[in-house]
Amino acid sequence: xxxxxxxxxxxxxxxxxxxxxxxxxxxxxxxxxxxxxxxxxxxxxxxxxxxxxxxxxxxxxxxxxxxxxxxxxxxxxxxxxxxxxxxxxxxxxxxxxxxxxxxxxxxxxxxxxxxxxxxxxxxxxxxxxxxxxxxxxxxxxxxxxxxxxxxxxxxxxxxxxxxxxxxxxxxxxxxxxxxxxxxxxxxxxxxxxxxxxxxxxxxxxxxxxxxxxxxxxxxxxxxxxxxxxxxxxxxxxxxxxxxxxxxxxxxxxxxxxxxxxxxxxxxxxxxxxxxxxxxxxxxxxxxxxxxxxxxxxxxxxxxxxxxxxxxx
Amino acid sequence: xxxxxxxxxxxxxxxxxxxxxxxxxxxxxxxxxxxxxxxxxxxxxxxxxxxxxxxxxxxxxxxxxxxxxxxxxxxxxxxxxxxxxxxxxxxxxxxxxxxxxxxxxxxxxxxxxxxxxxxxxxxxxxxxxxxxxxxxxx
Numbered sequence: 001x002x003x004x005x006x007x008x009x010x011x012x013x014x015x016x017x018x019x020x021x022x023x024x025x026x027x028x029x030x031x032x033x034x035x036x037x038x039x040x041x042x043x044x045x046x047x048x049x050x051x052x053x054x055x056x057x058x059x060x061x062x063x064x065x066x067x068x069x070x071x072x073x074x075x076x077x078x079x080x081x082x083x084x085x086x087x088x089x090x091x092x093x094x095x096x097x098x099x100x101x102x103x104x105x106x107x108x109x110x111x112x113x114x115x116x117x118x119x120x121x122x123x124x125x126x127x128x129x130x131x132x133x134x135x136x137x138x139x140x141x142x143x144x145x146x147x148x149x150x151x152x153x154x155x156x157x158x159x160x161x162x163x164x165x166x167x168x169x170x171x172x173x174x175x176x177x178x179x180x181x182x183x184x185x186x187x188x189x190x191x192x193x194x195x196x197x198x199x200x201x202x203x204x205x206x207x208x209x210x211x212x213x214x215x216x217x218x219x220x221x222x223x224x225x226x227x228x229x230x231x232x233x234x235x236x237x238x239x240x241x242x243x244x245x246x247x248x249x250x251x252x253x254x255x256x257x258x259x260x261x262x263x264x265x266x267x268x269x270x271x272x273x274x275x276x277x278x279x280x281x282x283x284x285x286x287x288x289x290x291x292x293x294x295x296x297x298x299x300x301x302x303x304x305x306x307x308x309x310x311x312x
Numbered sequence: 313x314x315x316x317x318x319x320x321x322x323x324x325x326x327x328x329x330x331x332x333x334x335x336x337x338x339x340x341x342x343x344x345x346x347x348x349x350x351x352x353x354x355x356x357x358x359x360x361x362x363x364x365x366x367x368x369x370x371x372x373x374x375x376x377x378x379x380x381x382x383x384x385x386x387x388x389x390x391x392x393x394x395x396x397x398x399x400x401x402x403x404x405x406x407x408x409x410x411x412x413x414x415x416x417x418x419x420x421x422x423x424x425x426x427x428x429x430x431x432x433x434x435x436x437x438x439x440x441x442x443x444x445x446x447x448x449x450x
Contacts, residue, residue: 002449002450003448003449003450004450012364012365013364013394013395013396016364016365016366016367017367017448019367020367021448021450023316024315024316028450031450032450082346083341083342086341086342086343086344087344088340088341088342088343088344088345088346088347089341089346089347090337090338090341090347090349091346091347091348091349092348092349094348094349094350094362094366095349095350095351098350098358101358101361101362102357102358102361107365108365109365109366110346110348110366112346114316
């Protein structure tokens with residue numbers, strides 16, 4: 001049986017292969033998505049982001065247990081960074097996600113970001129489409145440990161959880177653009193540590209001062225994923241946000257925005273593909289780099305020249 | 313050389329000694345591979361489940377407990393049960409030559425003893441994966 005037929009018949013090994021091909025095989029990616037994409041869109045998508053070491057994997061593990069208790073099936077994509085120097089990556093998220101290892105209704109995949117910026121890999125949205133088309137009820141995507149400006153996660157999730165720890169910095173750090181604005185739910189993890197409650201109240205103050213969509217003020221919660229305390233609260237607020245989105249066409253609005261951004265990203269990907277072909281085919285890039293280095297040509301003018309070539 | 317080689321590094325059994333596994337994991341990473349590290353106390357069932365979900369090219373086990381004649385055959389059996397035939401099952405530990413030969417007979421790859429240079433492991437994996445990769449018909 002061909003791969004996609006096995007996938008559609010519910011074969012988990014085939015699901016895993018499909019994700020690999022979506023990652024590696026740029027030539028056939030599009031044909032596969034033609035089959036998968038129309039079958040996706042039903043899953044609830046939750047993004048979990050936060051600085052390195054804030055407990056994203058452990059929280060994902062705990063939430064997965066609760067989702068399973070409620071009878072929902074779960075797909076997880078956990079992204080870790082690729083070394084820009086060697087291309088290698090150490091993917092360690094599975095280490096903290098072993099609570100459901102023997103549950104056939106939980107599928108967890110580690111991804112290296114392959115030097116894609118934004119906290120996800122280029123193929124993360126595609127892997128999510130595969131899990132969605134496979135029939136997972138909930139998809140959790142865990143970003144690389146991020147700072148203030150890696151916010152792609154909002155393009156692929158309906159609800160975004162920002163996870164911080166008491167050490168995440170004073171409230172001024174948190175006021176900087178980015179992380180705070182993408183949060184639908186804020187969690188101060190490692191709540192047993194000193195300063196957790198104070199940090200949480202500072203965050204609440206910032207949320208109060210900030211702007212938020214009508215009808216949903218991002219809650220600030222405290223939890224300890226390691227000790228499994230406060231997780232029920234997180235879980236309930238996630239569900240509440242799901243209900244909020246289901247109301248008044250809000251989810252559709254988000255998905256529309258996500259669709260637009262997905263097209264923009266795909267466009268970039270196609271250009272990148274053309275560029276690679278062009279670089280392989282000729283020395284145009286070499287020639288232009290030299291002229292740019294000699295200050296004969298600005299990088300922007302060189303890029304325009306490349307673009308003209310690609311359009312041919 | 314095959315691109316984006318994925319390796320699962322796991323440590324079966326109950327002993328808490330994972331320095332060797334970590335050294336190998338870091339060496340493979342530095343050789344440009346994507347290494348999934350699952351840590352200590354992994355059962356063969358856990359290892360195979362992870363290998364399937366991660367669709368790795370290689371399963372590398374560190375076994376120092378002397379249980380290699382149980383664990384390698386069991387992992388191999390479970391992989392076959394899941395219809396997985398292309399993955400390279402390899403590893404390291406203190407494994408007598410006669411045992412390694414017997415394991416090779418059931419399809420286990422080369423096993424590396426103490427003092428092996430990580431470069432040899434990298435070279436071996438690169439070659440084997442290049443040979444074993446299968447093209448799926450979609």
